[in-house]
């Protein structure tokens with residue numbers, strides 16, 4: 001059997017996602033990350049279709065050094081009624097200078113007659129001419145047979161003639177595309193099996209996720225004999241996206257025992273998927289299989305009690321194999337085991353302190369009833385554990401008072417000013433801070449006041465602030481929940497505050513965020 005091809009189309013089909021826009025530099029950065037994943041092929045875009053993709057291939061010649069992957073250029077068969085040698089877009093594919101070209105071609109009779117507005121024979125001639133022209137110029141050619149599964153159901157003979165034509169003209173792989181994404185796994189399996197038996201061509205699969213089955217369809221194709229799978233990192237793509245390449249590769253590797261990616265590369269899967277979402281500016285999806293932040297996070301107390309004995313009992317695999325990790329979430333669904341696991345994650349020993357576990361558990365459950373949500377605020381749980389284990393161990397400073405006022409000018413522009421008075425390291429400090437809102441002003445004032453005794457605070461930064469009104473039916477009397485994310489430039493953590501007053505809720509979350517940052521840095525209480 002041929003070695004499986006893992007073919008990434010993040011830079012071409014992934015970039016067809018609504019709201020996703022990549023600069024040439026972004027594309028080069030993502031190509032480097034894909035190479036670290038050790039995918040076999042990286043489809044860079046469609047040279048000649050737009051200046052950006054043309055420039056990408058030009059810059060790639062000088063700026064992109066791939067250790068493992070092969071760069072591929074994507075384009076279509078020549079226009080009807082011309083010749084491949086004269087077609088400007090086919091010429092642009094050659095000028096891109098890649099060793100691999102992936103051509104898209106029609107394989108569905110209605111698409112040939114109504115979209116391409118040409119004859120079935122001319123479409124086959126376009127495929128034959130374009131593939132053989134590129135092969136004659138020394139290119140390895142893959143052919144994406146668009147709408148193949150729908151086309152096979154409408155006119156099987158014609159769909160198979162497309163595969164044979166491409167194969168005989170020299171295409172190395174004919175990729176069967178579920179372009180409209182409407183297939184289910186058993187249909188993909190049936191069609192792939194038939195194509196391989198009827199044509200002898202090497203077959204690949206390119207699946208879209210419109211039925212939510214793109215990854216399952218890709219796996220079904222491989223089980224039926226496909227030896228080339230296409231997809232995008234994080235499942236980016238037109239409409240509901242493409243097959244998520246890491247889900248597909250991990251399923252093939254860990255569930256079917258096939259060689260998809262190298263084990264060391266798999267161990268980078270989660271950080272690389274997240275690094276790519278930083279470049280695309282599309283937030284990472286926490287429930288993404290294998291690489292999502294929640295993929296191995298456990299909330300229920302019963303799960304935690306079994307996980308404490310053996311993580312295998314509630315996990316389908318070892319998360320470290322894909323660069324992920326197990327996490328315990330503490331909430332009102334927690335039991336003693338959840339608190340014990342959380343303590344273990346924080347490096348705290350509660351084994352001989354059942355009263356601490358019971359007290360934290362009771363406090364979490366009581367506060368959750370009032371609207372606190374600790375599964376989104378790990379750092380607040382850790383502080384609660386520390387305070388219960390060793391009262392006073394988080395008392396870096398003692399707050400005397402704080403206040404904040406917001407003043408609007410005649411033009412309506414509002415500015416806030418906060419004053420914080422606190423005691424630390426034997427000194428009383430009064431600090432003021434301004435901000436474009438009350439929380440921003442409080443953050444500035446608090447930080448200044450703490451910095452007198454703890455200059456280490458300068459490193460910390462508030463990076464996200466989320467507010468939720470908990471019982472909207474109470475109107476302005478409602479309880480407010482504030483979640484704050486604080487960062488030290490390398491990692492980040494979440495803290496929570498709940499109060500009737502939005503500023504008070506924010507203050508609690510802010511203070512805990514900064515105290516947790518000092519603890520993480522190992523700063524002693526002065």
Ligand SMILES: CC(=O)SCCNC(=O)CCNC(=O)[C@H](O)C(C)(C)COP(=O)(O)OP(=O)(O)OC[C@H]1O[C@@H](n2cnc3c(N)ncnc32)[C@H](O)[C@@H]1OP(=O)(O)O
Nearest residue numbers: 046049050076077078079080104105106115116117146179
């Ligand atoms: C299923 C997929 O996702 S395939 C990838 C699709 N990606 C894209 O379309 C993004 C890049 N596309 C583009 O920049 C432009 O559409 C271009 C440059 C390719 C073409 O632009 P234009 O020349 O203005 O044509 P337009 O986009 O309006 O129509 C596409 C033309 O290609 C023809 N065409 C479509 N598929 C094929 C094919 N497989 N082989 C040859 N011609 C094709 C269409 O019949 C149409 O021809 P027409 O101009 O004679 O009507």
Ligand SMILES: CC(=O)C(=O)O
Nearest residue numbers: 104144146147177179
């Ligand atoms: C080629 C391609 O992107 C598709 O058919 O979906």
